[in-house]
Amino acid sequence: MFPCVVRDLGRRPYEPVWRAMQRFTDQRGDGTPDELWLVEHEPVFTLGQAGKPEHVLAPGDIPVIHVDRGGQVTYHGPGQIVAYPLFDLRRMKVGVKEYVCRIEQAIIDTVGEWNIHAERKDGAPGVYVNGAKIGALGIRVRHGCTFHGLAFNIAMDLEPFQRINPCGYAGLQAVSLHDLGGPSSMDAVKPVLLEKLAEQFRLEPRS
Numbered sequence: 370m371f372p373c374v375v376r377d378l379g380r381r382p383y384e385p386v387w388r389a390m391q392r393f394t395d396q397r398g399d400g401t402p403d404e405l406w407l408v409e410h411e412p413v414f415t416l417g418q419a420g421k422p423e424h425v426l427a428p429g430d431i432p433v434i435h436v437d438r439g440g441q442v443t444y445h446g447p448g449q450i451v452a453y454p455l456f457d458l459r460r461m462k463v464g465v466k467e468y469v470c471r472i473e474q475a476i477i478d479t480v481g482e483w484n485i486h487a488e489r490k491d492g493a494p495g496v497y498v499n500g501a502k503i504g505a506l507g508i509r510v511r512h513g514c515t516f517h518g519l520a521f522n523i524a525m526d527l528e529p530f531q532r533i534n535p536c537g538y539a540g541l542q543a544v545s546l547h548d549l550g551g552p553s554s555m556d557a558v559k560p561v562l563l564e565k566l567a568e569q570f571r572l573e574p575r576s
Contacts, residue, residue, distance in 0.1 A: 371403055371461060373572040375563065378408040383415065383445060386453070387436060390516040393455055397514060403460075405566065405574070406453040407559055410445035414533060417441055417507055424534040431529055438507040438517035440494070441537035448525030448545065450555060450562060452518050454570075459513035461570065469494055469506060472519050475565040476504040479521070482561050483551040495536065501544035502535060521562065522546065524553035 378386065386408055393404065414425060414433045417440035424442045425433055431444075445451055458468055473489055476496040480487040480503065487498045496504035505520045524547035535541045547553040567574055 370571050370573040371456075373456075373567070373570075373574050374402055374404045375574045375576060376404060376406045377559070378406055380409045380411065380447065382411045383413040383434060386410070387434075390453055390455065391437075394511055394514050394516045397455075397457075399457075399460075401457070402575075403457060403572070404455040405563070405572070406455065407563075408451050408453070409447060409449065409555065410451055412444075412446040412529065414442055414444055414529070415507070421537065424537050425532075426534065427532045429532060431532070436507075436517070438509045440505075440507040441535075442533045443505050443507060443520060443535060444529045444533060444543075445520055446525055446529060448523055448553075448555070450521045450523055450559060452521070452562065452566070454515055454518050454566070456515045456570065457513060458510065458515060463570075465508075465510055468510075468515065469508065471569040472506060472566070473504070475562065475569045476519065476521055478565040478568075479558065479562045480546065480549075480551070483546070483549075485546070485549050485551060493536065493538065498544055498549060501542040503544050503546065503549075505536060521558070523551075523555055523558050 530543040
């Protein structure tokens with residue numbers, strides 16, 4: 370089991386949390402316990418390192434931030450759980466591909482708690498229900514340690530996804546757990562997601 374400090378940051382603007390992740394990752398040593406941060410962001414579009422500006426169609430009044438994760442453009446906003454695993458993959462002996470697979474599985478298993486069938490899609494990381502995206506992934510690994518993470522739509526205004534080509538795919542639809550008959554409460558979903566991530570990564574969560 371791997372001790373893991375869990376921090377629920379509440380609702381925060383994106384950039385200060387991103388900078389804090391970078392600092393944590395840069396300063397951690399071999400003995401630093403892993404952490405998992407849960408947060409709900411103010412509305413923002415983030416564009417990954419390989420992100421193409423043309424995938425941001427009409428951002429309007431929502432800020433666009435270029436960030437140091439993989440992937441294209443996505444949206445974060447109220448009603449979405451964002452989880453940032455700050456894990457030492459070398460210590461866990463987990464490769465990057467397996468890491469992505471385990472995060473996807475944790476979301477799939479979480480959605481399954483409400484009898485909703487979710488699945489992966491070849492060549493398009495994330496989690497989908499009937500072709501619509503419910504969970505997005507964008508990660509960065511530095512010196513074997515992860516930051517950035519996953520975004521899981523719980524009960525949110527999905528309109529901003531229409532202002533972008535989500536993850537670089539024109540016309541890709543987004544969906545929320547609540548739209549599929551699941552709960553609208555973030556507090557109902559967070560402990561389930563935490564439990565499923567703990568199962569996937571053999572975590573021993575601590576506050």
